[in-house]
Amino acid sequence: MSHHGVSYRIFERKRQGSTDSKGHNMIARSQELLDAIGVRDALAAQSYASTQTQIILDRVPLARLDTRDSGSRYEAVLFSGQDVIENVLADSLGDGNAVERGRPVLGIEADEDGVVVSVGHVDADGEKRSEATAERLRCRYLVGADGVRGTVRKAVGLDFSPTELEGTAIRQVDAKLEWRRSTDFDELWFFLYPDGFAGVMPVWEGVYRLFFMEADTDMPAREPTLDEMVARAREVIGDETFTMTDPVWFSYGKFKHGVAPDYARGRVYLVGDAGHTTLPIGGQGMNAGFHDAVGLGWRLAMTLADACGSSVLDSFAPERHGAHAALGEQQLKGFHQLMDRSRLADAAVKTVSGFIPNLASRVFGGSDLAQLELAYLDSPLSEDHFSKLNPKRHGAARAGDRAPDAAMTTVSGDAVTLHQEIYNPDGKSWGWRLLAFDGRDAGSRADLSRGIAAVAAWSWVRPLLVLANPRPADDGTEATRCLFDLDGLAHHSSR
Structure with a gap:
């Protein structure tokens, strides 16, 4: 909203802000969205960047996931602590828009024209003040971004009870690492072993995360100790030099998943963990929350x-309820593929690993861990009047797809990408780009001119000529902005 x-x-x-690491990766699609609201680079400045993931089965390399050539200009996954991410986002709000801490929502009264919210106070000792001191304010819209134990969804009848996956638990530690593999913070490793799954990945400020997903009967129902985690890592990985020091975070938990029955009730909306409980498969939960926040923000602004x-x-x-439901199914599939594996299945995977494209991604239940295919x-906003009628457009971008990115040039020869012209074009933070391809x-120019003239009265539609065959007169002096696609990259990607 600040943007x-x-x-x-x-x-x-x-x-106080979060001091835990928890959610800590930012994938390609999230980075595109965060760039659209001007905060991606600030986050990247306090993150490690990784393009490589090694999958290891029974201590033998199985497959390697490389995020380069993904189709996004943000090829690397960014890793940082959730506390760092929250602080960067809070700092981006600017003067006069600070997060008001120690202010719990006590009550919500919604009507057709707005929402009345009662907001209390929490003293320094953590005690709530009397509700008689609560502030009552009226707003046009209310967004519940108050997490899995939030009050907003309960107050408007959108509460849900996540389903617990019995028999499996996860324990984690964030600490400094020494072992025989690289510690350059640009790579992560996943280990498949009998009845379990483990990972080593960068966080931030010299810290790595080590986790184990195993039968809950194989671990105490409490936060682990550092000695327990190191000893188990040496057993699983087979590296007796594996050592972790200076821990900053421990965690133990069971697995739950679920989605709210809806993401809106009148003028009240849900975003992030307030509307879903995700499994930690592929690190999708926080990234899905970014989609919620950015997608709701521009709609409210318009x-x-x-x-x-x-x-x-x-x-x-x-849009977002459907996306979360689909993500939940993908994660559940990935969870069972990881944790319900048989030794026979492991042997089969070893045999065919070299012949299965994207095997490293499919281990987690899907091939689109970067959410670029979302x-x-x-959607009520998506109407495709061409693809079904024109067989030549089979496989082309459809209404509702993520727009493919492509390199182009301005009339002065400067390099630019299609996404840079779609997100916040002409200094606007919402609206639509009408892409006019000359083919x-x-x-075709006469038809394109008529189409551009037809939307001239709509300030929220901003035309862009994408020219593979520019004319000498296309020198940037016309009212409609134009870009040159002389190599046809944008034409081919959008077809």
Whole structure:
């Protein structure tokens, strides 16, 4: 909301920011979205970047996942602590928009025109003050981003009980690492072994994370000790030099998953963990929350500016609820593939590993761990009037797909990408880019001009000419911005 210039207030129950690592990776699609609101580079400056993941089965290398050539200009996965991520995002809000800490939401009264919120106070000792001191304020919209134990979803009838996956638990530690493999913080490792799954991955500030997913009967139902984690790592990995020191975070937990019945109720919306409980398969939970926040932010900005009809804001809930439901199914599939493996299945995977594309990704239940294939084909905003009627467009980008990125040039010869022209074009933070491709056909320009003229009255639609066959007169002096796609990269990717 800060990026869009919308007035808001943020209330946080806790008096202090998070000191835990928890969610700590930012994948390609999330980085594209975070770049669109101007915070990605600040996060990257306090993150490790990794493009390589090694999958190891029974101490033998099985497959390698390389995130380069993913189709996104953000090829590396970023790793940092959740505390660092939260601080960077809070700092990005600017003066006058600070998070108001120690302010729990006590009550919600919603009607057709707005929401009345009662906000309390938490003293320095953690005690709530009397509700008589609560502040009552009225807002046009309320967003519940208050986590798995939040009060907003309960208050508006969107609560849900996550399903627990019995028999398996996870224990984790973040600490400094020494072992025989690299410690350059640019790579991560996953280990498959009988009845278990483990990982070693960078966090931030010289710290690595070590985790084990195993039968809950094989570990105490409490936070582990550092000695226990190191001893188990040496057994699983087979490296007697494996050592961790200076731990900063320990965790023990069971696995739960679920999605709220809806992501909106009247003028109240859910984002992040308030609307879903995810399994830690592929590190998707926090990244899905970024999708929620960015997707709701621009819709609210357009709505509050009276720049769109009700269908824009109404599209948020079905889009994100459907995406979370699909993600939950993918994660559950990945969980069972990891934890219900038989020795026969492991032997078969070893045999065919060299013949299965994207095996390292499919181990986790799907081939799209970067969420680049996430699409909203059934969104109220998506209408495709061409693909079904034109067989030549089979496999092309459809309404609701992520727009493919491609390198192009400006009329002055400067390099630019298609995504840079789609996100925040012309200094606007919301709206649509109308991409007008000439198809390398000089005769198409008249039709493109008529189409651009037809939307001239709509300030929230900003045309862009993508020219594979530019004319001498295409020198940037026309009202419609144009880019040159002389090698046809944008034309080919969008077809």
